[in-house]
Amino acid sequence: MIRVRTSAVAALTLLSATAATGQDSTASRRTFSSGYRFVEMTGEELFANVCQGCHMPDASGATGAGNYPSLAANKNLESGSYPIFMVINGRRGMPAFGDMMTDGQVAAVVNYLRTHFGNNFEDAVTAKDVQEARR
Template sequence: MPSRLIQPTRLKRLLAATGLMVTSLASSAAHADEEARSRPLASLSTGFRFTEQTGEDLFASACQGCHMPDGHGAAGAGTYPSLSKDSNLEAGGYPVYVVVRGQKAMPPVGAMMSDDQVAAVVNYLRTHFGNQYNDAVTADDVKRIRP
């Protein structure tokens, strides 16, 4: 029956190769960690401002990631409500409040938009996705709801 023991010279080579690999990985990990710490973190800081001006463009940038391009929302790791034929949008003040101040899982984005931008995206929501609420929200309406 052949011996299953590794011969000493082969064992030395295997240990040397393993040591070299561990040293290389540790060095790469340290370099990657240092590089990651030197990069600024991406975040929606209070200094971020949306530059889009139309309701459609603002929806595409700020809303459709959760509410989906068709406004039907989604479920998965969280629940993102549908905006389609949404009776909650009938009174214009409600969506303005939610966009400006946030609600439940929806973060407030009002600080990142001007009054005109908030009005534009709310008016877009209220006139698309099967919604037909044509009484437009104005920048003055938004201003009254801001904290």
């Protein structure tokens, strides 16, 4: 029992030291939402904290407990209205994020997806496009 406590204390001390020295810069840059609205503002932050849990960090998708389509080199993203619709309304296993994201956040994550992971669609969507899609 004493060894377990000593190990736990040592682990917590190591984590505290790492945080204090800034060795883990990723953790210090992470943004986490609390509650029903996302606080992340950039497409990269939104993808990392909202999307990649299902679609994977490289956007390759996954199959297992559900089917999470690949967003990498995805021709469905060619028309900006399609990913806007999907983020706002969801479909099948994908939850609707429209109530949790502002128009600007939806535009940011859609633009990020459309310009990363082998997608090269450069006609950016705007917050106004998202606002119109909500009607």
